[in-house]
Amino acid sequence: MIKIGLLGFGTVGTGVYEIINNTENNLRILLNKEIEVSKILVSDINKKRNVVVSKDILTQDPLDILENPEIDIVVEVMGGIDKAYEYMCLAFKNNKHVVTANKAVVSKYIDKLLDLANKYDRGFLFEASVGGGIPIIKPLKQSARINNISNVRGILNGTTNFILTKMCDENLSFDEALNIAQELGYAEADPTDDIEGYDVKRKLAILSSIAFNNKTDVDSIMCRGISSINKVDIKMFKKLGLVSKLVGSAVSNDNNYSASVEPILLNENSTFTTVKDAFNIVSITGNVIGELQFYGQGAGKNPTANAVVSDIFDIVTGQYKRDDFVQNGKLISADIDLFKGRYYIRVSPSNKNDVSKILKLMDLDKLKYEILSMNEDLIVITDVINADKIEQFVSKLNILEKEYCYMRIEGDIMNLKYEAK
Numbered sequence: 001m002i003k004i005g006l007l008g009f010g011t012v013g014t015g016v017y018e019i020i021n022n023t024e025n026n027l028r029i030l031l032n033k034e035i036e037v038s039k040i041l042v043s044d045i046n047k048k049r050n051v052v053v054s055k056d057i058l059t060q061d062p063l064d065i066l067e068n069p070e071i072d073i074v075v076e077v078m079g080g081i082d083k084a085y086e087y088m089c090l091a092f093k094n095n096k097h098v099v100t101a102n103k104a105v106v107s108k109y110i111d112k113l114l115d116l117a118n119k120y121d122r123g124f125l126f127e128a129s130v131g132g133g134i135p136i137i138k139p140l141k142q143s144a145r146i147n148n149i150s151n152v153r154g155i156l157n158g159t160t161n162f163i164l165t166k167m168c169d170e171n172l173s174f175d176e177a178l179n180i181a182q183e184l185g186y187a188e189a190d191p192t193d194d195i196e197g198y199d200v201k202r203k204l205a206i207l208s209s210i211a212f213n214n215k216t217d218v219d220s221i222m223c224r225g226i227s228s229i230n231k232v233d234i235k236m237f238k239k240l241g242l243v244s245k246l247v248g249s250a251v252s253n254d255n256n257y258s259a260s261v262e263p264i265l266l267n268e269n270s271t272f273t274t275v276k277d278a279f280n281i282v283s284i285t286g287n288v289i290g291e292l293q294f295y296g297q298g299a300g301k302n303p304t305a306n307a308v309v310s311d312i313f314d315i316v317t318g319q320y321k322r323d324d325f326v327q328n329g330k331l332i333s334a335d336i337d338l339f340k341g342r343y344y345i346r347v348s349p350s351n352k353n354d355v356s357k358i359l360k361l362m363d364l365d366k367l368k369y370e371i372l373s374m375n376e377d378l379i380v381i382t383d384v385i386n387a388d389k390i391e392q393f394v395s396k397l398n399i400l401e402k403e404y405c406y407m408r409i410e411g412d413i414m415n416l417k418y419e420a421k
Ligand SMILES: NC(=O)C1=CN([C@@H]2O[C@H](COP(=O)(O)OP(=O)(O)OC[C@H]3O[C@@H](n4cnc5c(N)ncnc54)[C@H](OP(=O)(O)O)[C@@H]3O)[C@@H](O)[C@H]2O)C=CC1
Pocket: 007, 008, 009, 010, 011, 012, 013, 041, 042, 043, 044, 045, 047, 076, 077, 078, 079, 080, 083, 101, 102, 103, 104, 128, 129, 132, 185, 186, 187, 188, 189, 298, 299, 300, 301, 304
């Protein structure tokens, strides 16, 4: 009998519980072993839950799981950083395998957790931490063994992709779309992590740590989210034949790497723009394999729980490997021309007389631009510039973040639908 201790019984935890207890699936037959969830850690044992579960297996004491000699595998799906890390460390020290969906902890402590797993000769798997239900960690590890990977890029957050899709296709406001994403269980406990791009930053750090065989420091990743995009922007993107996506990219070039998370504007025919709702896509490029793309549901109960259970499966069947990467790195943060391009800028000053001041500021900064709209909002597209130039300009605007939005336009925009002026 394999006994599982679940740390957390929210969206993902209940999904894992249901898959394991679903007698119709053939998990037990495939494993040739009995498997059960024998204890579940929650923060409030009396909370009303949508899942039927015996109160006896719920606990508020983590030691009921971490120091329980009968438990073989600890599944951490509670979120947060410090407590989750502390519990995972204790689980290894008590000779338990660990499976987690927690990208915040994995991105920060991947090296330490792998060391502990190796020290205690236990499995440490985190497939669900990136891309929800998409199998990406395992194939990436396999590809990185044979290839030099030069590029990892993706739409890595279900919540923000859902918001952008609903704003574009159903004309919902940002807040309306975010509320639905929260109701559907896609968003993090604090959705700021989603909308400001921190969640993508963490996922990208995990992917690039594996791809480039070195630990990527989450804080070295330049990051901007989508919170300033509004209905005016979406309307203009449509006129221009462009679609906004929050994209994470990491590029490795000899011993340098550069990584960023930014909202970008893509041609409406590009592969990434076909990725809608909470779906994610990850593209990796290796010197032997070329480009590989992985696509699927990036958030939500069942897809994520599926990834967690497939890790449990690999541990029970011994199909996990010792991972020795993320040590002794040579990579340094480098300024590769990732952010060069034409930029869409919208400024909506509360005082409309400020528009002429803003145009003067652009001229002073020697920004070359084409005006698309000057009515309620000033909207321009710049010539090709570097991100630092735009950041310099924006920092002088001296207005609230909600009052402006800028995004790099990717690729050839000669065929923009909209004729300026
Ligand atoms: N939701 C998703 O689509 C995805 C989530 N993830 C990751 O999976 C993890 C879990 O996410 P999700 O299921 O959405 O989170 P939820 O907020 O839905 O659930 C969290 C669960 O953990 C319990 N919990 C939280 N903190 C503590 C604590 N300190 N002590 C004891 N119990 C605690 C809560 O208890 P109680 O029920 O009593 O409140 C709850 O059962 C996160 O790391 C998230 O980033 C990864 C991929 C997708």
